Amino acid sequence: MAVARSPWSSSLQRPLLAAGLLLAAATGLLLNLVQPGLFSSALLVSAGLALLWLGYVEYQHFRSISQAYDLAMQAAHDGFWNWNPVTKKLQVGSRLLQILGYRQDFLPDTHAWLRLVHPDDVAFYNRAVARHIKGETDHFYCEYRVLASDGQYRWIASRGLAVRDGRGTAYQMVGSVTDITERRQHQEELEFLAQHDVLTGLPNRLLFAEHLQAAITEGREQTHRLAVLFIDLDRFKNINDTLGHRAGDQMLQTVSMTLRASLPANCRLYRQGGDEFIVLINPLPAGTDAMDIALKIKEQITEPIAGGENDFFTSASIGVSLFPDDAGDGETLLRHADTAMYAAKAVGGNAIRFHTAQMDQRVSLRMSLETRLRKALQENQFELYFQPQVAAEDGRLVGAEALLRWHDGDSMIPPDQFIPVAEECGLIVPIGEWVIARAVGQIAEWRNRHALVPPIAINLSPRQFWRPSVSHCILDALNFAGLPTSVLEVEITESVVLDPEGDSIEQLGRLREAGIGIALDDFGTGYSSLSYLQRLPVGVLKIDRSFIKSLVVDEGAAGSEPLVRAIIAMAHSLSLKVVAEGVETPEQLQALRYLGCDIIQGYLFSRPLAPGEFAEKYLVDRKNP
Numbered sequence: 001m002a003v004a005r006s007p008w009s010s011s012l013q014r015p016l017l018a019a020g021l022l023l024a025a026a027t028g029l030l031l032n033l034v035q036p037g038l039f040s041s042a043l044l045v046s047a048g049l050a051l052l053w054l055g056y057v058e059y060q061h062f063r064s065i066s067q068a069y070d071l072a073m074q075a076a077h078d079g080f081w082n083w084n085p086v087t088k089k090l091q092v093g094s095r096l097l098q099i100l101g102y103r104q105d106f107l108p109d110t111h112a113w114l115r116l117v118h119p120d121d122v123a124f125y126n127r128a129v130a131r132h133i134k135g136e137t138d139h140f141y142c143e144y145r146v147l148a149s150d151g152q153y154r155w156i157a158s159r160g161l162a163v164r165d166g167r168g169t170a171y172q173m174v175g176s177v178t179d180i181t182e183r184r185q186h187q188e189e190l191e192f193l194a195q196h197d198v199l200t201g202l203p204n205r206l207l208f209a210e211h212l213q214a215a216i217t218e219g220r221e222q223t224h225r226l227a228v229l230f231i232d233l234d235r236f237k238n239i240n241d242t243l244g245h246r247a248g249d250q251m252l253q254t255v256s257m258t259l260r261a262s263l264p265a266n267c268r269l270y271r272q273g274g275d276e277f278i279v280l281i282n283p284l285p286a287g288t289d290a291m292d293i294a295l296k297i298k299e300q301i302t303e304p305i306a307g308g309e310n311d312f313f314t315s316a317s318i319g320v321s322l323f324p325d326d327a328g329d330g331e332t333l334l335r336h337a338d339t340a341m342y343a344a345k346a347v348g349g350n351a352i353r354f355h356t357a358q359m360d361q362r363v364s365l366r367m368s369l370e371t372r373l374r375k376a377l378q379e380n381q382f383e384l385y386f387q388p389q390v391a392a393e394d395g396r397l398v399g400a401e402a403l404l405r406w407h408d409g410d411s412m413i414p415p416d417q418f419i420p421v422a423e424e425c426g427l428i429v430p431i432g433e434w435v436i437a438r439a440v441g442q443i444a445e446w447r448n449r450h451a452l453v454p455p456i457a458i459n460l461s462p463r464q465f466w467r468p469s470v471s472h473c474i475l476d477a478l479n480f481a482g483l484p485t486s487v488l489e490v491e492i493t494e495s496v497v498l499d500p501e502g503d504s505i506e507q508l509g510r511l512r513e514a515g516i517g518i519a520l521d522d523f524g525t526g527y528s529s530l531s532y533l534q535r536l537p538v539g540v541l542k543i544d545r546s547f548i549k550s551l552v553v554d555e556g557a558a559g560s561e562p563l564v565r566a567i568i569a570m571a572h573s574l575s576l577k578v579v580a581e582g583v584e585t586p587e588q589l590q591a592l593r594y595l596g597c598d599i600i601q602g603y604l605f606s607r608p609l610a611p612g613e614f615a616e617k618y619l620v621d622r623k624n625p
Contacts, residue, residue: 005307045322066226081160083110085133089460099156099179102151118145118153133170140175143184172500197271199249202258208270209277212330214337215282219323222283227290229279230337231297231317232351236275239312247323248488251312254305262300267293284322295354302350326355339363350425370425372408373418377430381407384438385608386456388618389579389601392593397618399454399489401601402439403608404431423463432464435475440477442611443487450619457489457519465504471511485515491542493521505535512537519579523567533574540599547577548602552587566593572596
């Protein structure tokens, strides 16, 4: 639909009309001077009235444009401004004042505006304006904070363009501002979360890396020392497992608040992740020992932590590395502190260790061992040896334990060296699967050749229960080989039940129901709780060799005989058989027989033997019964 246009709406018509009226007024004035009369006076008056009317029309037009501009700025949530770089005079629109919460325009010039700009942003703002006035930027843009009427600073984004004369000198600058407070607050929240731990509010390892690098640079320039303390809470997993993750989170929050409130001014606390914290001491004053601060931290962590219905008790393993003594870069400095922490944990925790070169050698050996373990698994360097288990009364063969051996070239690596490494790096799972397959295969081979093959026991690592397939793996292997489940037993430790969210009990129950015997290994060295015995579907207890070693001692010395007697009596009352490991002397055998032990295993009867040697010594050939 066509819209009727005012004859005065055209920007071209108004100048033509003004020129005509001015010409009429000039003509009337000239006629009045040359020949005064009624006509010339009337013409002059008419022209004057017409000029007044035109001025009113132009005012209305300007007012409508101004109102439209204000409405547009309000719709866009923007406010406009106009500034004279020469006189410093400033004009701002009502929308800008509304953004800041002011009712009246009290900003006559640049100086009044700068009094509102946040002190930290003034230099940045002036620099952005100056660059555009000098022609160094195509347009002016700056994000900065301005004081609002409520006393709070609001973030605004200001943009503008300079108007220049023929020589390129700016004589006017116009632009607009947008309130970006919400966007900047959201951005700051994201930046905070990226650099801080959500649970404790502490700076995280990313921010630690930045601060550490800055501290090292400062340390080089000012030739002062600094220290990194790597802190790991001892037995934190037990808190999560027994009291739940909420209690564990509460402990972490309490520890972080306690340490943050008590650390000296030159120390800063970070959360590395999990139950690990880092303290950066910068600078480490001359004559000050980092041990003093580490001891204070250790003592505070060992204090009981109130947790509602339960009080928490924990301790800390702390590793310390120094700059420039131990390393000249941040990555190595942190790694050395981590290595020292593991050395503190290796002695039982609740300890402090400073980094030494010997620690690096042990780490290198461990890394080398892990690399060689992976190669050994690929190249089938493992072998199963078998140690017989005999009845205590008559020495009759009643079983055997399959023990893993590793031939690394011409050398034999002891299991107590490579098994812990395999568990740490996760290789224990594929190694455990190899043990299951090899043991089942060996049993099948023996049963085809020999008339008497006792049940063979294999050891299962707690980490193998982290996968729900270990019981299926065992049962499938037996089924594939066509063997009854009675040919196999599994040995576990109490630690398999420390994960309340796992299904280790269900998997063991599935094996027990299928006919596979379950033995609880290393009994007496862990919690040895009766509640565990009630939960675990075990049929055999194996007394740890450390108790057998001290079973028979010189007269007057305290031995382990009372404890062994109690274990055997308790096991028999629960209808469990008892196996004594590490039996090496006739005196130990005699004592165990007297105490009623059922089965003996140890060097007194035989060391672990290779498959061929074990079969030759203990198995009966079918052709020669």
